[in-house]
Amino acid sequence: MTGRPSRLFLAMALTVVLTGGCGSNDERLTVFAASSLADVLPDLADAHRQAGGPDVVEVLGGSNHLAAQLGDGAPADAFITADAALLVGLTIVGPPIPVADNHMVVAIPTGNPGGVTSPDDLRRGDLRLAVCATGVPCGDATAARFGYLPADTEEPSVRAVLSRLVLGEADLGVVYATDVAAEAKVVVPWTQEQACPCVAYAAVALSDRGVGFVEFLAGQTAQAILADHGFSTR
Incomplete structure (x- = not known):
């Protein structure tokens, strides 16, 4: 079944953040990005600015929701998606770049209130399990990796699953490895191999002004920042 959205998720369902200095609105780049990039994108934007690029306005959300907004005409200069298939039908400038x-x-949650000890606990009926919904990148990747899971709540983004864990509203959940690395209030209950099926991020320019930022993401500086945050880089 689908649980009610937590208050924390409602606050982060669509987050707009201005990163950088005090450039004029005309100089800023609007970058739509998957919510799972929320922790690393500010560092990428700052490095881009230090390299001479303009400030970045970050618009974070589920990749499928962002793609739908772009398809409806929302203005943006670049899009970093957790599912390259969502780029079909969008007007892009240049080919997608793997990131x-x-x-x-x-x-x-830290403290392990549910007493989770093994993969068998994913199917324990007495535990509250949170996963991403089918049809969003994190949900499709969860199904590909673990098969069907009897979840108590299916969320529209991985940040919503993470918030369930942080707030104690779930005993266990499936999130990205980078979420665990960035959030002190969650841990992994057993050693887990980083193996595919996995999520592959792609970046694409949506305007001529976004080309430089997308190219920056493929460069050594950005790739090092992504690796520092726990991503597997290209």
Whole structure:
């Protein structure tokens, strides 16, 4: 079944953040990005600015929701998606560029209130399990990695699953490896191999002004930042 969205998720369902200095609105780049990039994108935007690029306005959300907004005409200069298939039908400038990979892991709140100890606990009926919904990149990757899971709540983004764990509203959940690395309030309950099926991020320019930022993401500086945040780089 699908649980009610947590208050934390509602606050981050669509997040707009201005990163950088005090450039004029005309100089800023609007970058739509998958919510799972929320922790690394500010560092990427800052490095891009230090390299001489313009400030970045970050618009974060589920990749499928962002793609739908872009398809409806929302203005943006670049899009970093967790599912390259969502680029079909969008007006893009140049080909998509592979950026990084991410892996799905089982995570629990610190303290392990549910007593989770093994993969068998993914199918324990007495535990509250949170996963991403089918049809969004994290949900499709979860199904590909673990098969069908009897979840108590199916969320529209991985940040919503993470919020369930942080708030104690789930005993275990499936999130990205980078989420566990960035969030002190969740841990993995057993050693988990980083293996595919995984999520492959792709970046594409949506305007001529976005080309430089997309090219920057494929460069050594950006790739090093992504690796520092736990992503598998190209």
